[in-house]
Amino acid sequence: MGLTVWLLIVGAVLFVKVIVERSRRRAPASTLHETPAKAARWIEERFHAVPLPAQLWSFQDRIAAILVTELVDGMTKISNSYWSSTDDHGRPYNVGQDVLTATGLAIVEIGRVGVAGGARLCDDPHDTLILLAEAIRRSGNDLKTLTPDPDGFGIATIRPIADKIEALAGGRAPSPLDGPSASVSVAEILDRQERALYAARAVLPGLHVEFAQDVVGNAIDITLRTVGMLRRLLAPEIAGVATLASAPPGERLAMAACRIAGGGMVEGERALFDTLFALFPSPDTFDADAIHSESLYNTSLLIARLPQDLGAVDRKTMDGLWASCLDALGNSLYRAFRAGEQLAAKVLCPLEIFVALASDQYDDDGEMLLRAYACLLALRDGLVFDAPEAVTRHIAKLDRETSYLEYFLVLDQIARLRDEDQVANYYRVAFTGGDGASLSIIKCLSDKNENDREIADFRGHLTGMNEVEARSVGIMPVIKLTIFNEPGGDIDFERLKAHRVAGSLLLGLGRSPLTARGRIVLRTIGDIGRVPFEALPYGDHEALGDHVAIHYSIAPVILGEGDRSSAWPRSALILGGCDFDADAPEGTAMVFADRPALFEPLPGTKAEAIAIAQRFSLAATLGATAAEVERAVVDRPQLLHFATHSFFIDRQRHLAEGLHMLGTSTVSPRRTGEIDGAIVLDGVNGHIDSVAWLNVSGVIGADQIRGWDLGNTALVTLSACESGLSVIEIEGGGQGLREAFLHAGARCVVSSLWSVGDSGVALFMDRFYAGLCEGLSVSAALQAARLQSIEDVGRDRLAFIVLGDDILWERETS
Amino acid sequence: MTIRIETRVTSVGKLEALLRGAVGPSVELARENASGERGIDASVLVALVGASGTALGVLLSGLLKIREQAKAGQIVLVGSSGRRIEVPVDTSPEMIKELVKRAQQLDVATILLDR
Numbered sequence: 066m067g068l069t070v071w072l073l074i075v076g077a078v079l080f081v082k083v084i085v086e087r088s089r090r091r092a093p094a095s096t097l098h099e100t101p102a103k104a105a106r107w108i109e110e111r112f113h114a115v116p117l118p119a120q121l122w123s124f125q126d127r128i129a130a131i132l133v134t135e136l137v138d139g140m141t142k143i144s145n146s147y148w149s150s151t152d153d154h155g156r157p158y159n160v161g162q163d164v165l166t167a168t169g170l171a172i173v174e175i176g177r178v179g180v181a182g183g184a185r186l187c188d189d190p191h192d193t194l195i196l197l198a199e200a201i202r203r204s205g206n207d208l209k210t211l212t213p214d215p216d217g218f219g220i221a222t223i224r225p226i227a228d229k230i231e232a233l234a235g236g237r238a239p240s241p242l243d244g245p246s247a248s249v250s251v252a253e254i255l256d257r258q259e260r261a262l263y264a265a266r267a268v269l270p271g272l273h274v275e276f277a278q279d280v281v282g283n284a285i286d287i288t289l290r291t292v293g294m295l296r297r298l299l300a301p302e303i304a305g306v307a308t309l310a311s312a313p314p315g316e317r318l319a320m321a322a323c324r325i326a327g328g329g330m331v332e333g334e335r336a337l338f339d340t341l342f343a344l345f346p347s348p349d350t351f352d353a354d355a356i357h358s359e360s361l362y363n364t365s366l367l368i369a370r371l372p373q374d375l376g377a378v379d380r381k382t383m384d385g386l387w388a389s390c391l392d393a394l395g396n397s398l399y400r401a402f403r404a405g406e407q408l409a410a411k412v413l414c415p416l417e418i419f420v421a422l423a424s425d426q427y428d429d430d431g432e433m434l435l436r437a438y439a440c441l442l443a444l445r446d447g448l449v450f451d452a453p454e455a456v457t458r459h460i461a462k463l464d465r466e467t468s469y470l471e472y473f474l475v476l477d478q479i480a481r482l483r484d485e486d487q488v489a490n491y492y493r494v495a496f497t498g499g500d501g502a503s504l505s506i507i508k509c510l511s512d513k514n515e516n517d518r519e520i521a522d523f524r525g526h527l528t529g530m531n532e533v534e535a536r537s538v539g540i541m542p543v544i545k546l547t548i549f550n551e552p553g554g555d556i557d558f559e560r561l562k563a564h565r566v567a568g569s570l571l572l573g574l575g576r577s578p579l580t581a582r583g584r585i586v587l588r589t590i591g592d593i594g595r596v597p598f599e600a601l602p603y604g605d606h607e608a609l610g611d612h613v614a615i616h617y618s619i620a621p622v623i624l625g626e627g628d629r630s631s632a633w634p635r636s637a638l639i640l641g642g643c644d645f646d647a648d649a650p651e652g653t654a655m656v657f658a659d660r661p662a663l664f665e666p667l668p669g670t671k672a673e674a675i676a677i678a679q680r681f682s683l684a685a686t687l688g689a690t691a692a693e694v695e696r697a698v699v700d701r702p703q704l705l706h707f708a709t710h711s712f713f714i715d716r717q718r719h720l721a722e723g724l725h726m727l728g729t730s731t732v733s734p735r736r737t738g739e740i741d742g743a744i745v746l747d748g749v750n751g752h753i754d755s756v757a758w759l760n761v762s763g764v765i766g767a768d769q770i771r772g773w774d775l776g777n778t779a780l781v782t783l784s785a786c787e788s789g790l791s792v793i794e795i796e797g798g799g800q801g802l803r804e805a806f807l808h809a810g811a812r813c814v815v816s817s818l819w820s821v822g823d824s825g826v827a828l829f830m831d832r833f834y835a836g837l838c839e840g841l842s843v844s845a846a847l848q849a850a851r852l853q854s855i856e857d858v859g860r861d862r863l864a865f866i867v868l869g870d871d872i873l874w875e876r877e878t879s
Numbered sequence: 880m881t882i883r884i885e886t887r888v889t890s891v892g893k894l895e896a897l898l899r900g901a902v903g904p905s906v907e908l909a910r911e912n913a914s915g916e917r918g919i920d921a922s923v924l925v926a927l928v929g930a931s932g933t934a935l936g937v938l939l940s941g942l943l944k945i946r947e948q949a950k951a952g953q954i955v956l957v958g959s960s961g962r963r964i965e966v967p968v969d970t971s972p973e974m975i976k977e978l979v980k981r982a983q984q985l986d987v988a989t990i991l992l993d994r
Contacts, residue, residue, distance in 0.1 A: 666892040786918025
């Protein structure tokens with residue numbers, strides 16, 4: 066304790082000294098940095114407030130390292146008179162200001178990408194990095210408005226930051242299991258102390274005082290180097306240290322994890338483990354009453370097993386494994402710190418240790434995390450302790466193409482365990498895959514006793530198929546379903562297989578009594594996205610979608626589900642009753658089968674638009690040209706409803722399969738401006754002067770929509786044919802209408818997977834909006850509408866799916 | 880006799896509505912392959928006419944009457960052998976009888992409305 070206080074005092078004195086020194090040279094009042102201290106605060110605030118896009122979580126350390134390098138450089142310069150001079154107006158000036166301002170701008174840009182749709186722009190972390198780098202480069206244009214930058218230090222800071230971030234896209238994502246020797250620049254800059262800080266933040270409230278002192282001491286070291294950046298972080302820990310002296314023995318394990326994570330493993334630190342093992346000589350003598358949670362108990366058991374397991378490998382391997390698992394611990398705690406989840410930290414740490422021991426190679430984060438997940442499952446299953454080789458065998462079977470996303474799901478699931486009420490009403494099914502090849506399903510239930518038997522039966526059923534692996538984890542039954550896709554495999558066959566297996570799985574879920582009050586969240590990548598899960602048989606005449614609210618997520622950040630509420634729509638474009646034969650501006654019509662694609666009148670759409678508009682006391686728009694729609698969206702309506710024709714040309718598939726679409730030879734690789742799918746509007750039938758696919762009048766295509774600003778739009782409903790189909794141009798990404806609307810900023814898109822009948826859909830949509838207006842979420846309102854529409858709408862009730870946030874409209878109480 | 884009326888200028892729905900107004904009940908019109916869906920529709924308008932040529936005359940008159948509204952620059956009769964006859968833009972009511980005669984000779988199977 067004394068050491069802590071002493072170090073703090075020293076730190077504070079040094080800090081004040083630096084500030085006073087710098088305050089003597091005042092920067093121009095017009096800049097952001099009236100004083101160096103203010104500049105530091107400005108940056109500090111932004112650094113901590115920056116919401117890193119979810120895709121970049123795996124790059125967090127490296128990006129932080131790049132930024133901290135510049136921050137340290139700026140602060141070094143600003144405290145050194147060598148870099149001080151006067152500006153053009155004769156005022157005191159230091160180039161460190163420019164460096165700091167440039168770094169701050171870069172941080173702001175990271176925040177912008179994170180907040181303003183980074184998660185929606187692309188799933189791929191590497192693409193997101195490139196996007197971010199471009200944004201940072203562009204921000205250099207703003208630099209001159211913030212700081213004079215007479216010597217060009219600011220711009221010379223911005224560019225390397227962007228270059229370094231872009232360079233990250235060139236390599237693989239850093240694995241939490243990268244050993245300490247890996248060339249991660251963050252290790253060079255922040256070294257162990259940074260990790261110690263994160264670790265401390267995650268577990269300090271439950272730590273022993275002596276250890277806490279050590280961690281805090283490390284953190285103070287960083288404090289001196291990064292000027293007050295950590296003061297705010299440390300304050301609560303320091304306050305909590307005094308209460309830790311009586312921490313129970315179980316907590317000491319977490320302490321050990323923290324210590325190792327913070328310091329990195331060195332030879333002498335193993336003694337700490339030995340000490341801890343001595344506390345718990347065997348699982349049998351472990352006093353479960355003395356610990357705070359079951360997860361900690363498992364932690365203890367696992368750690369107690371480590372020496373035994375290590376005995377089976379050679380020294381060199383063992384060293385590597387130790388180093389890896391220690392680094393993994395640090396990353397786990399770091400993430401846990403970020404997520405504010407101490408429980409997650411305590412659960413994940415031992416898992417990753419075990420994973421590090423059980424596996425000797427890690428291709429990428431996704432694989433490692435999946436392995437960790439598998440270990441979690443196996444551990445909770447009781448598979449691990451008595452048969453470690455069985456776990457290894459399980460791990461060997463895991464799909465290597467699993468993406469990062471599953472990890473976040475894991476964290477999210479664990480986090481949710483803290484709120485049992487929430488979990489009790491929640492089903493979660495997540496599908497992820499690389500190359501559209503793998504399909505994973507995670508189901509979350511609450512009452513393990515109630516569901517254990519069912520899950521065991523279900524698991525037995527599933528494991529009868531060689532594509533499927535299923536396990537249950539305590540209160541979190543988890544099922545992983547992998548569909549192996551061979552390169553060049555028959556896509557239809559894969560789809561059928563996916564459908565069959567997913568059908569079995571979902572039907573299994575459907576047997577649970579929780580289904581009726583549950584919700585399924587699906588994440589699909591690749592061709593799996595076209596599988597109409599809503600249409601899976603459920604009983605003799607009904608479908609899964611009739612009984613379960615199903616919602617498709619576009620990114621794990623959405624799976625995390627923040628605020629789902631949305632303000633009651635006061636502005637809307639509710640379009641129906643278009644006149645497709647109306648006179649229209651000159652343009653080019655579309656041609657199908659060597660004749661013009663003429664769109665038939667849709668009387669049902671007019672009635673539909675009017676009925677929906679009345680529910681919101683708004684006016685329906687009965688017919689509009691493409692130009693009129695473009696003008697209407699400039700006002701950023703909260704609701705967009707298109708009851709009209711739409712179409713989707715699966716150009717890619719027709720090409721791949723060597724087919725001529727509808728008997729014509731007009732299918733060619735997509736060119737810029739060419740349309741794959743579009744919403745059809747007034748005047749589309751007007752012109753047939755050419756047989757091209759370019760610049761079609763009377764329609765709005767995905768490319769146009771992508772350029773709209775729909776940041777204020779909560780819901781887009783595409784009450785039209787095939788509006789939910791899209792071309793998979795990049796792994797994990799679609800280029801159809803629904804993706805375009807989400808890209809433009811809309812929170813949620815309801816679209817159809819096949820051609821739907823005019824009159825039935827009008828009826829269905831009216832029921833759907835009735836549910837929304839009664840306070841149901843979009844997925845729940847769709848489910849309720851389906852159930853009402855079994856008889857009179859038929860199969861088209863199952864065509865509509867919801868992608869994006871599963872929003873709820875809040876009616877104003879006044 | 881069944882004659883397909885193919886349109887490349889306006890929707891089948893609109894053409895049907897216009898033609899019904901122009902020919903009344905004397906020509907039976909029907910839509911084939913109408914999906915009623917909110918997407919690309921492959922429906923075709925079909926006219927049922929008798930062998931006497933009266934109904935065919937009414938149909939051709941009706942098509943000429945709605946030509947402008949339907950934005951049809953050309954009306955082409957296509958025979959079962961593939962032979963084609965374009966209906967002159969300035970076909971007067973008096974010339975319809977001659978046109979029917981030629982259509983019968985042609986064994987017209989399709990009437991094409993084009994730009």
